Amino acid sequence: IAGITQAPTSQILAAGRRMTLRCTQDMRHNAMYWYRQDLGLGLRLIHYSNTAGTTGKGEVPDGYSVSRANTDDFPLTLASAVPSQTSVYFCASSDSGGGAQGYTFGSGTRLTVV
Amino acid sequence: GQNIDQPTEMTATEGAIVQINCTYQTSGFNGLFWYQQHAGEAPTFLSYNVLDGLEEKGRFSSFLSRSKGYSYLLLKELQMKDSASYLCAAMDSNYQLIWGAGTKLIIKP
Numbered sequence: 001i002a003g004i005t006q007a008p009t010s011q012i013l014a015a016g017r018r019m020t021l022r023c024t025q026d027m028r029h030n031a032m033y034w035y036r037q038d039l040g041l042g043l044r045l046i047h048y049s050n051t052a053g054t055t056g057k058g059e060v061p062d063g064y065s066v067s068r069a070n071t072d073d074f075p076l077t078l079a080s081a082v083p084s085q086t087s088v089y090f091c092a093s094s095d096s097g098g099g100a101q102g103y104t105f106g107s108g109t110r111l112t113v114v
Numbered sequence: 115g116q117n118i119d120q121p122t123e124m125t126a127t128e129g130a131i132v133q134i135n136c137t138y139q140t141s142g143f144n145g146l147f148w149y150q151q152h153a154g155e156a157p158t159f160l161s162y163n164v165l166d167g168l169e170e171k172g173r174f175s176s177f178l179s180r181s182k183g184y185s186y187l188l189l190k191e192l193q194m195k196d197s198a199s200y201l202c203a204a205m206d207s208n209y210q211l212i213w214g215a216g217t218k219l220i221i222k223p
Contacts (some may be wrong), residue, residue, distance in 0.1 A: 103211065
């Protein structure tokens, strides 16, 4: 693993199903983030974690939950998927505060809810 | 409220220079970031400005004016591989990034 790994790469999901998007980083970054990216809207923050054991809500948290049991893993769960959750999901990480190096992003998960 | 504005799309010619502008309004300010995103790929970090002035990195330069809430990304000697979206993001007082919708840059031969 080098950087951030997201899985799956893409998924078609039936509405109402539960789904967990996985994110693992090997850079020992304290902070991790989940974004969704929709055409014309830019990146929108879903949830974040400043350090293991803590999480916070972003701009669009409804319908999503996260956990941060350790430094490396930050899974995102859709409890009951709806078509409006069709999007590309990016996981990112950073040293505390982002700093001069900014965020490092995973390659993304393209999710289609039908 | 917090807001980032940047043009939706720009077109430039291979070998030329292009400037992508970004204006921002945030609750507090802890720096301005530029990212490059090729179609279907993840954003990659290009630059970070926290003080006024110009930062140069090879063919790419980024400028910041905190008093004006303004930044630009300057790309010189454009190459076809520079065709991508360029995302402007400002970090607020909570160290959260506020993102613009991105500027799609089209390079023509």
